[in-house]
Amino acid sequence: MGTLRRHGPIGAVCGLAAAAVLAAFLLLIAILLAEAWPVLDPGFLVDAPSRFADRAGVGPALAGTLWISFLTAAIAFPTGLGTAVYLEEYAPRTRMTGAIESTIANLAGVPAVVYGVVGLALFARGLGLGASILAGGCTLAALALPTVIVASRSAIRAVPKGLRIAAYGLGATRWQVIRHQILPAAAPGVLTGCCLALTRAMGEAAPLLVIGAAAFITFAPGAPGDPLTSLPTQVFAWTARSQEDFAALAAGACVALLLVLLAINLVALAVRHRLRGVKR
């Protein structure tokens, strides 16, 4: 009522909409936690999937997701940042460069499942990687690349012009300017973009399903050549089984996935805080 008196009816209705969004979020979390509660114990995180719901866990899927995200980051981060630096600091301002830039930006909007189809043809079949962790990592790296590039470019562009001009004026070479001025100043923004791209890629089930992620892997993958499994595809496999016991497992895998994503975000937050602290 306070809102109504202060702002009038439009403000109050808009406030209700915002409250509904908040409620939807809380409801989602509550549903997942309530469903997952029976299966959440330390063993759940290490045990393998099983025909018997009470013995099943997400061990291999968790290991798969960590492997895949490591590969995705290792491929997409340096390539994306390097491309952003090239486009901002080296590339001539031609029509060609502009076309490449806008194509890459629009590729960020292409659905993940399309990357799955391309990854199947290119990595799983073309390079003969099969339905492996490595094929999944490569596919998700291709998916994450446009987002990394777009975010890194805007972080680099936000670096004050004066910094660049002053450094060049003092006789620094291009690489010196990039290394000592631009990259440190752009680091927090680049990190945010990379974190967003990685967590989004890690939550994708569709491209991995298309490549051929297996629902029933009983050992944790230990090398990039091992069969593809991940938390999102495990959630899908258990949800699609539509039996009561497996629904709880699916909720448990959802919670595990959300916790992994949350952990990555928190680490990125801490690193960003340090970066800012060191800089200023």
Next chain:
Amino acid sequence: MTVAELSGAGTASRALAERFAGRAFLACAIVATATAIAVVGVLGFETVLFFTEVSPARFFSEVAWTPFSEDPRFGVLPLLAATAQITVGAAVFAVLPGVMTAVYLQHYADARSARVVGTATSLLAGVPTVVYGYVALNFVTPALSNLWPEIEAFNGLSACLVVGLMILPTVVVLSRDALESVPASLMEAGLALGATRDRVVVRVLIPAASRGIVGSVVLAMARAAGETMIVTLAAGNQARLTWNPLEGLRTLTAFIAQSSLGDAPSGTLNYRAFFAVGAVLFVVTYVMYAVGRRLLSRRSRDGAR
């Protein structure tokens, strides 16, 4: 003599580092460009091969999609119609609450509620779609069956609702950006003229941001069109033309995800059908995304007109 040479110590190694750095950045850009070309190239190549066996006219006019039957039919219309229905349906559920939340955050909320709702929105945006799919199948559909007992286990309505929830953060965040870029002086001028805050918001600020708000809706719909896991889990896998939201349907994305593609042998017509469907999806979402980005970009808003 270059500046690097004049500066003396370590000249040779510095020049080497300079050249190496330049080459390395160029190499990254080439890899990224090659990836983009490969994505388009692979889709295009397999799609052209598909069209040598199934004519585009049949692909876009037949109304049956039964690739695995004895007399396979490749009419993409049922899939395309289902994608359009889910996209529009999700927008129906997402646009009004999304824009109103953005208006609240930008023009009404105090700092603390703005932070709480803003955090919830960005967390919602980070939830993987397969998690939404789980909720759609196990909670939303059972809840809907209390209202409509005749609802099918797989149905379009549940998918629309949950896809709407999934694209809600996109609408909120981007609409808020659009509202934010309206000069604050407009609000001050309106209030100074004696208009209420409600009136300034509805008559001045929302119209001024309308282009960006439309852009945010288009981008959100592009995401809905490409969404895969929610529709795969909740809307089912029957390719059919239906207007009944209580019945199941199959989108472009669900067909790709569901047909256990990992097993289809390369070079078969079925294998190529995935690429043809992928290409249709690519074109639809690419165009929507490009249009949305254009509507949102500040340059074209402040430019010519």
